[in-house]
Amino acid sequence: MAIGDQYAEIKQGERGAWISIGAYLALSGVKLFAGYWFASLALTADGFNNLTDIVASIAVLVGLRISQKPPDKDHPYGHFRAETIAALIASFIMATVGIQVLIDAVRSLFAGKQEMPGLTSAWVALGAAAAMLLVYQYNRKLAKRINNQALMAAAKDNLSDALVSIGAAVGIIGARMGLAWLDLAAAFAVGLIICKTAWDIFYSSTHALTDGFDEKRLVTLRGTIERTKGVRSIKDIKARVHGSNVLIDVIVLVDPSLTLVESHQISDEIEQQMERKHNIMSVHVHVEPCISTPMPTAAVDN
CATH class of the missing domain: 1.20.1510.10 (Cation efflux protein transmembrane domain)
Known part of the structure; x- marks a missing residue:
């Protein structure tokens, strides 16, 4: 809108x-x-x-x-x-x-x-x-x-x-x-x-006014973003009420091999999902690569 x-x-x-x-x-x-x-x-x-x-x-x-x-x-x-x-x-x-x-x-x-x-x-x-x-x-x-x-x-x-x-x-x-x-x-x-x-x-x-937000509603918003195609997981999500509007800041993890354009398309899709399903127009999406941390190997005594 x-x-x-x-x-x-x-x-x-x-x-x-x-x-x-x-x-x-x-x-x-x-x-x-x-x-x-x-x-x-x-x-x-x-x-x-x-x-x-x-x-x-x-x-x-x-x-x-x-x-x-x-x-x-x-x-x-x-x-x-x-x-x-x-x-x-x-x-x-x-x-x-x-x-x-x-x-x-x-x-x-x-x-x-x-x-x-x-x-x-x-x-x-x-x-x-x-x-x-x-x-x-x-x-x-x-x-x-x-x-x-x-x-x-x-x-x-x-x-x-x-x-x-x-x-x-x-x-x-x-x-x-x-x-x-x-x-x-x-x-x-x-x-x-x-x-x-x-x-x-x-x-x-x-x-x-103190940026409080309904936890149950935040869980619902998180679920919508997690189900968006291309999103591996959510690193962080915050939401606050601004009058009759809701402002969302979210960090999503995606495939590290994606191009900048492909990552941007995921960001656009999240914004469209928020507007279509929850009537939220103010969404700030930050995309980061999903890099798995290798498990530490145990030392072996000779």
Whole structure:
């Protein structure tokens, strides 16, 4: 895939980020108003959850915008890691809001006085869940089509938000049935989900920024290269994540009698296999001759 096509796909991913931002703006406003008006802690917490999602979606959008900048003298590999940095910043903001939601829930518990949430707030939560499921389906399909990990992460966040809204509705309905503590429990659960989501984003972002890579996936990539015609063995292989891209450095051993042109053809075949089977375009192949080391002979005493 040409670099121009890759930038064009990233541009398409902006649509998904804008749709998420629009949906979260509308839903957070409705939830916060309804949660306050109908005295539902769970729905209010869900509204704050959507506020953090706005920040996360903006971070994805900014990351997509910056990652489209072409390589320059200071960034020879491009600016694709801007997506990862933006996600890392969003994780800190999400964690702050999640902790605040938990603190508010604990304060309400010790206050000992809880208002009965209105049933309308449950319908608001269920309507919001249905809307987020539609956004999730759209972003998921778009992320798969353009192979964009940042947008796929946003889609997964859309799905978790839909589940949170369903949980809020369950808590509200339970409170209306006489289990007043259930609304408070749902608010606490929402706070935990926000913190868990923040931690997952933080972990994956820092893992990528420190050049961490999934070992199982590396084994799969290694297997593809080893099965390439002309490759005797692999001396060394490394991989790292660069935004939505994967960069591979591999040293392969080949028949020492091959010409320079034949060795180069093997290198080209490895690059084609990585792109065709794993959608990886950035592969640096170093070819070395496979020279068997003779076994040492044992000394014979006369």
